[in-house]
Structure formats: structure tokens, C-alpha cells
Amino acid sequence: MITLTNINKTLRTPAGPWSVLRDIELQIAEGEFVSIMGPSGAGKTSLLSLLGLLDSEFEGDYVLAGKSVRSLRDAERKQLAASAIGFVFQHYHLIDDLSVAENIELPLDYRGVPKAERRARVNEVLSEFELAEKSRWYPRMLSGGQQQLVAVARAIAPRPKLLLADEPTGALHSSQGEMIMQVLQRLNQAGTTIVQVTHHPDYAQRAGRVLQMRDGRLVAAGR
Numbered sequence: 001m002i003t004l005t006n007i008n009k010t011l012r013t014p015a016g017p018w019s020v021l022r023d024i025e026l027q028i029a030e031g032e033f034v035s036i037m038g039p040s041g042a043g044k045t046s047l048l049s050l051l052g053l054l055d056s057e058f059e060g061d062y063v064l065a066g067k068s069v070r071s072l073r074d075a076e077r078k079q080l081a082a083s084a085i086g087f088v089f090q091h092y093h094l095i096d097d098l099s100v101a102e103n104i105e106l107p108l109d110y111r112g113v114p115k116a117e118r119r120a121r122v123n124e125v126l127s128e129f130e131l132a133e134k135s136r137w138y139p140r141m142l143s144g145g146q147q148q149l150v151a152v153a154r155a156i157a158p159r160p161k162l163l164l165a166d167e168p169t170g171a172l173h174s175s176q177g178e179m180i181m182q183v184l185q186r187l188n189q190a191g192t193t194i195v196q197v198t199h200h201p202d203y204a205q206r207a208g209r210v211l212q213m214r215d216g217r218l219v220a221a222g223r
């Protein structure tokens with residue numbers, strides 16, 4: 001599903017050029033569940049953003065679902081991202097002036113899901129994450145952990161083929177973290193390809209493969 005060949009990304013900083021991603025070679029098959037680990041600043045979020053088509057400023061080739069990302073026009077890239085990818089952001093990125101239910105419903109609306117089905121799917125994920133009573137609340141009224149649950153619910157409600165999750169359990173109590181991991185495993189068993197970034201060794205091992213990053217490089221691929 002994913003092939004990265006000789007990916008490099010360099011940023012300009014006040015102190016000169018900075019290599020964020022270096023010589024990345026990676027293949028992820030459809031239906032895989034992969035974890036990415038590594039110290040802060042290793043490039044994990046940068047790699048996930050590239051995979052999620054949120055960043056097109058890189059060197060090398062990225063082929064997603066048989067399409068070379070570089071050859072896509074802007075509108076085609078956005079369309080591919082919207083139709084195939086769910087993204088859980090490290091800092092949630094919920095929309096402040098939409099309620100919890102409206103935040104979750106928005107990507108379904110973008111995908112053209114009919115209203116009755118949108119409502120049904122929103123209710124399904126809200127009850128799965130024990131958030132039903134907060135459906136009309138606004139993100140600022142929620143704890144950090146609850147906002148994270150909403151961010152995960154929003155990403156999975158459209159049933160994406162590829163789910164990219166940046167520290168999806170970072171702000172959560174262990175029982176809620178466990179709930180998210182079970183949701184991810186269930187989605188993976190149903191065919192969703194998942195790439196998660198995590199600092200949590202136990203959660204990393206739930207994936208079929210654990211990648212390690214250091215200084216912008218993929219340094220080791222575990223089981």
C-alpha cells in the first residue's frame with residue numbers, strides 16, 4: 001500500500017539546513033499494523049505527515065495505493081487523502097466552534113456520506129468511546145484526554161483504508177489507552193492499514209512490526 005524510496009527532507013532553520021528525514025526506505029503492505037518509535041525530534045511526526053499527504057515538500061518517491069504522490073495535482077492529492085486516510089494529530093486539531101458530534105461528523109460530510117448514515121456513525125463512535133453524553137459539548141469543555149478520544153473517533157468514523165495516528169494514547173489514562181489500542185487492533189483485523197507513532201513500548205508491540213527512528217533515519221525494524 002505504501003512504498004517510500006530514498007526519502008529526504010531538509011528544512012531551513014536560522015542555524016542553517018536541518019535534515020528531518022534521511023534516506024528513508026519503507027514498504028508497508030495493505031492490512032499491516034506498524035508502530036514507529038524513537039526519541040523526541042527523531043522525525044516520527046514528519047514521517048507521518050508525509051505519509052498522510054499533509055506534506056509534499058520532500059525528495060524521493062512516495063507511492064500510495066499504486067499512485068506516485070508526486071505526479072498528483074493538488075486537488076487529486078487532497079481527494080486521495082480525504083477518501084482514503086484518517087489522521088489522528090498529536091495535538092488533536094479539533095475545531096473549537098464545532099461541538100464534539102459536529103467535529104466527528106465533518107469528515108463524513110466531506111466524503112459525501114448521507115445525513116442519516118452520518119448521524120448513525122457519529123452515535124456509534126460516541127458510544128464506543130463513552131462520549132455520548134458530551135456530544136453537544138465544545139472541545140474546550142473537555143479534558144485533554146477526552147479531546148484525544150474525540151480526535152481518534154473523528155479519524156476512524158469515515159472508516160479510512162489507512163489510519164495514521166500520532167501518539168493516539170499520549171494524554172490518556174491507561175484504561176482509555178487500552179480501549180484505543182483495542183479499537184485499533186479491531187480495525188486492523190477488519191482490514192485497515194495502521195501506522196501509529198508511540199512512546200509506549202507495550203502499545204508499540206500490539207502492531208505486527210515496530211520501526212525505530214533516530215536523527216531522521218529508520219534505524220531498525222523489529223518484529
Ligand SMILES: Nc1ncnc2c1ncn2[C@@H]1O[C@H](COP(=O)(O)OP(=O)(O)OP(=O)(O)O)[C@@H](O)[C@H]1O
Pocket residue numbers: 011012013018020038039040041042043044045046047090
Ligand atoms: N517546521 C519546522 N521547522 C524547523 N524544524 C522543524 C520543523 N518541524 C520539525 N522540525 C524539526 O524536525 C525534527 C523532527 O521533528 P518531528 O516533530 O518529526 O519529531 P518527532 O520524532 O515526532 O518528535 P516528538 O516525539 O517530540 O513528537 C526536530 O528536530 C524538529 O525540531
